[in-house]
Amino acid sequence: MPHALALWLHLITRRGAVRKVAALPPPMPARPQGDLICLYVTAPEASAAAMQLASELARARPGVTVILAGAEAGAAQPGAACIVPAPAMTVVAARAFLALWHPGLVLLVGAARDIAMPAALIAEAAAAGTALMLVEARFVLAASPARLPWFWPRALLRALLTRMDCILVPDQANAAWLAHLGVPADRVELSGSIREPVEPLSCTEAERAALALQLHSRPVWFAVAVPEAEELAVLEAHEKALLRAHRMLLVLMPQRVERAALLAEAVEARGHHAARRALEEEPEDDVQVLIVEDDSELGLWYRLAPVTWMGGTLLRGGAPRSPLEPAALGSAIVHGPAVAAHADEYARLAEAAACRVASTPAALADAVAELIAPDRVAALARNAWEAISGDAGVAEKIARRALAELDAALVRGAGQT
CATH class of the missing domain: 3.40.50.2000 (Glycogen Phosphorylase B;)
Incomplete structure (x- = not known):
C-alpha cells in the first residue's frame, strides 16, 4: 500500500498538480554520526516556524543533527540546521533520501494550503519504521474535508495522515477538521502556534x-x-x-x-x-x-x-x-x-x-x-x-515532544535488532 500511494502521487506530480520544490544548495557530503532529525517543510509559509523549531531542537539536545528539507530558496540558514535538497516526489527518490540520511524522525512542518504532502516520503518512512510527526497542521486554511481538490482523494489524505505517529495542531478547529476526515483522535494533539517572539520596542x-x-x-x-x-x-x-x-x-x-x-x-x-x-x-x-x-x-x-x-x-x-x-x-x-x-x-x-x-x-x-x-x-x-x-514556549514544547518521539523510535529500533 505505501508504494501504491507514492506511485499515485508521482503520477499527479508529473501532471503539475503539486508545487515544485525550489532548487536548494547541495547536501552535506556524508551523514554525520549520531541521531538525526529531518525537518521537512511542506508549505512555504511554514519555513520560519521550521527554522525556529530547528533552533529549539539543537538547544534542547546539542548532540542531535537537524537537517532542513523543502525550505524556500533564499531562506536564512539557521546555525542549528543544515539545509538540504528535498527529494523528488517519487518512491525511488524518497528511498534514496532516507538511505542517505537515515533519520530517526521525519518531522513535517506545516500543512500546505493545497494539501500537497510528500506522500512518497511518508510512505517510505512508514515502511522503514521511521518515526513520523506533523506539526503546524493548518488544514482549515486549505479546504473542507468534504471538498478536497480533485488530486487529493479523501481516502488518500486520511491514509497518509494515519501513518503519522503524532499530529500537532495549533487550535481546536484544525483538530475538528482532522476528526471529520477520520484521523484517529489519539494521534492528534493541541500545541498552539509556533510564532516568532515579539520584541517590544525600546524607549528611554x-x-x-x-x-x-x-x-x-x-x-x-x-x-x-x-x-x-x-x-x-x-x-x-x-x-x-x-x-x-x-x-x-x-x-x-x-x-x-x-x-x-x-x-x-x-x-x-x-x-x-x-x-x-x-x-x-x-x-x-x-x-x-x-x-x-x-x-x-x-x-x-x-x-x-x-x-x-x-x-x-x-x-x-x-x-x-x-x-x-x-x-x-x-x-x-x-x-x-x-x-x-x-x-x-x-x-x-x-x-x-x-x-x-x-x-x-x-x-x-x-x-x-x-x-x-x-x-x-x-x-x-x-x-x-x-x-x-500565549504562544511563548510553543516551539520549545514541540521540540520536547519531537525528541520524545525520536527516543521512542530508537528504543523500538533497538528492540528489533
Whole structure:
C-alpha cells in the first residue's frame, strides 16, 4: 500500500498538480554520526516556524543533527540546521533520501494550503519504521474535508495522515477538521502556534517617566503612521472625543515627516493648539495635538498611549506598521478594514478579541470616544498581550515532544535488532 500511494502521487506530480520544490544548495557530503532529525517543510509559509523549531531542537539536545528539507530558496540558514535538497516526489527518490540520511524522525512542518504532502516520503518512512510527526497542521486554511481538490482523494489524505505517529495542531478547529476526515483522535494533539517572539520596542525610561508625570491624568491616544488621506478623519475623531473628554491629547505621527508642519497649521486652523516634538515643544495642558516625527520613539508613545490608531488601515494600500508593536506594549488597537499587509497578525488579534475595527471616519471617532473608559481599553490591551504571550514556549514544547518521539523510535529500533 505505501508504494501504491507514492506511485499515485508521482503520477499527479508529473501532471503539475503539486508545487515544485525550489532548487536548494547541495547536501552535506556524508551523514554525520549520531541521531538525526529531518525537518521537512511542506508549505512555504511554514519555513520560519521550521527554522525556529530547528533552533529549539539543537538547544534542547546539542548532540542531535537537524537537517532542513523543502525550505524556500533564499531562506536564512539557521546555525542549528543544515539545509538540504528535498527529494523528488517519487518512491525511488524518497528511498534514496532516507538511505542517505537515515533519520530517526521525519518531522513535517506545516500543512500546505493545497494539501500537497510528500506522500512518497511518508510512505517510505512508514515502511522503514521511521518515526513520523506533523506539526503546524493548518488544514482549515486549505479546504473542507468534504471538498478536497480533485488530486487529493479523501481516502488518500486520511491514509497518509494515519501513518503519522503524532499530529500537532495549533487550535481546536484544525483538530475538528482532522476528526471529520477520520484521523484517529489519539494521534492528534493541541500545541498552539509556533510564532516568532515579539520584541517590544525600546524607549528611554527617564523620558517615559518624565512625560508620564507631565501628562498625569490626561487621556491620551496615539495615531501612528497616518497617511495624508487619513489626516482629516483622525483630526475629526479627536474633535469628537474632546466633546467627552476635553483634556484628551492626540499624539499624531504622520506617515511622511514633511507633513508635520502642514498638520500643525491644519490643527491651529481648526481652533486647536498643536505642538511639535521636533521643535522641542511640550504637550502643555492647552495642547490638544502633539505631532511627532521620529519613529525611533514609537516604543515611548505606545507605552504612554492606552489607545493606538493604526494609520493607513482606513484606505487600501496602507497598514505600514505591525499591530503587534502596540500590542506588545499594552496599547489597545483600533484599525480600519485595509489590513492586508499584516492580515495574519490582525486575524490573530481579532480571534482574541484584542482589537477594535473602525471602518469609517465616524466609526473611528466613536471608537476613540468609547475607549476613553479605562475598563474598556484595559480589556482590549489585556487580550492583546495574552494573544502575543500565549504562544511563548510553543516551539520549545514541540521540540520536547519531537525528541520524545525520536527516543521512542530508537528504543523500538533497538528492540528489533
